[in-house]
Amino acid sequence: MESSKKVGITEVVLRDGIQSLLATRVPLRDLVSILPALDKVGYWSLETWGGATYDACIRYLDEDPWERLRTFNSLLKNTPQQMLIRGQNLVGYKHYSDEVVSKFLEKSAENGIEIFRTFDALNDFNNIEFTIKHVKQIGKHAQGTIAYTTSPVHNLDTWLDLAKKIEDAGADSLAIKDMAG
Template identity: 55%
Template sequence: MAKVGITETVLRDAHQSLIATRMTTEEMLPILSTMDKVGYHSVECWGGATFDACLRFLNEDPWDRLRILRREMPHTKLQMLFRGQNMLGYRHYADDVLEYFVQKSVANGIDIIRIFDALNDIRNLETAVKAAKKEGAHAQIAISYTLGEVFTEQYYIDYAKRIEEAGADSICIKDMAALLTPYETE
């Protein structure tokens, strides 16, 4: 049986959800060396809204943040959330732009790229998976979990098979609305 690893998301999702992604790099610095010693499988610290918030609200260079996080957590895999063909933005981007962004993300310290599409459209993930693997990153595809008549157990099984066929190194369930209860997983 595969070993279960823990991905800590406090440096991305926690403050994205609680304080609109306004935690500065300076505010992160005091805890980073301690986090590096914990033994997490990975720390999700970049991507999602962090890139935009650094530029738009914090007057920070998101690439500098990534390099600082890499320097301060040398023993921990760094992970980012990547919106498939939307990358870290709010529209689709051309394949060559996506490929270059992935290349630079890995070169600046990202080890694992968690790739998802909010509509679970595999076509919006394929270029990102190929780019991540080309750069030597771990390509993790996230299934966006939701409820509704079409979202049956078979729907998720079929989608997981398509993810595997797309070349994912691993699969995770992204339950962004906290809908997946222990009873749902039985």
Template identity: 40%
Template sequence: MRFLSECPWKRLQELRALIPNVPFQMLLRGANAVGYTNYPDNAVFKFCEVAKENGMDIFRVFDSLNYLPNMLLGMEAAGAAGGVVEAAISYTGDVSDPMRQKYSLDYYMNLADELVKAGTHILSIKDMAGLLKPEGSKLLVGTLRDRFPDVPIHVHTHDTAGAGVAAMLACAEAGADVVDVAVDSMAGMTSQPSMGAIVACTKGTKFDTGIALEKVFDYSEYWEVTRGLYAPFDCTATMKSGNADVYENEIPGGQYTNLHFQAHSMGLGNKFKEVKKAYAEANKLLGDLIKDKQLPL
């Protein structure tokens, strides 16, 4: 709509007509809907209503700061439209590190209590920076599963550090029902962990997906060719590998990719380490100001 002046519903309608039996899912930023500012409540409700009418099924509702009032509005709007509500906990920090108390296991459990109380159909962990390590995955998902034995748990991560497959396997072991992956030719780095790797690693186990690896290979080959057609616009072109320093700077996947591309386009590629450090320090300062209520949400 913004750049190509397209009807925002046309592609959704076409996809739904071609794929009638697979649930579609979208992100809903609570009171921000799909924008970057708070919209009037009736606009959020109407957006969800029209999205549902045009083929959307599951609304993953989140707030980047886990601000509950924003999330509750989005959940109510999605539910009123008849959609499946998937309330998402935005994850940061490291629950397996006892020295890190700002975003502790108790913090996430208290938030989950509120989301389940509000009636979410699915509980999601939105690990937007790819910070979940295997031990933290087992701790967080295992505790959620023990407290909410009947609520489906859906985990989303990014593979920036390269540990995404290990983390998602640990989530499955701990009781997660669904983990997000990407087709192999589009996976890794700031994308999601490899679909083929997950399918292969679970084959013959109690977590066997039932998906034939040969079909995964064919699917990946198609998207490998397609991705090549869009190579001039691929913002990951300047990235050669993942980087575990994301555990320090905690930059979300989409922001990491954009920041990397922008640094190189401005001739600062050789200073990307300093750029990431400055970004992390600015984020920490902003978080402290919000926590101390010196800056309004």
């Protein structure tokens, strides 16, 4: 991981905000006007893609998710684009082969993604390890993620063990995701 102690702020309104509040049903034409303003803020990254965005573009918005990504890329001149990857599930709802994961990551990078935030909802490291390593192979920023929760089986040692595995896999940075808010 980066040796810097600097904390970067990622704005997730274009992905998680819309996904959580509006079921990812906001068309691209309604987003492009806000991009220049978001680009000027100075965020470390903007999370624009991943999660349910891919599915919603196809299923509900009649949009090409790759065109959405390319449009964002053309309008964001100062802020890197980030995406959320569900480990081996990518942006889908099943487990994909390493070959499919590799090609999807490569095409995402070619179309504008610089930072890949990979997580597994159950914190199964086996489901994020390949993604972290392949993102590094293609020269992009791999951000490993801990899906934080509280329970009788989750304690400081749980989180430290997972963070160490993420670091050992070669992640550039670590995110802590609290899906419950």
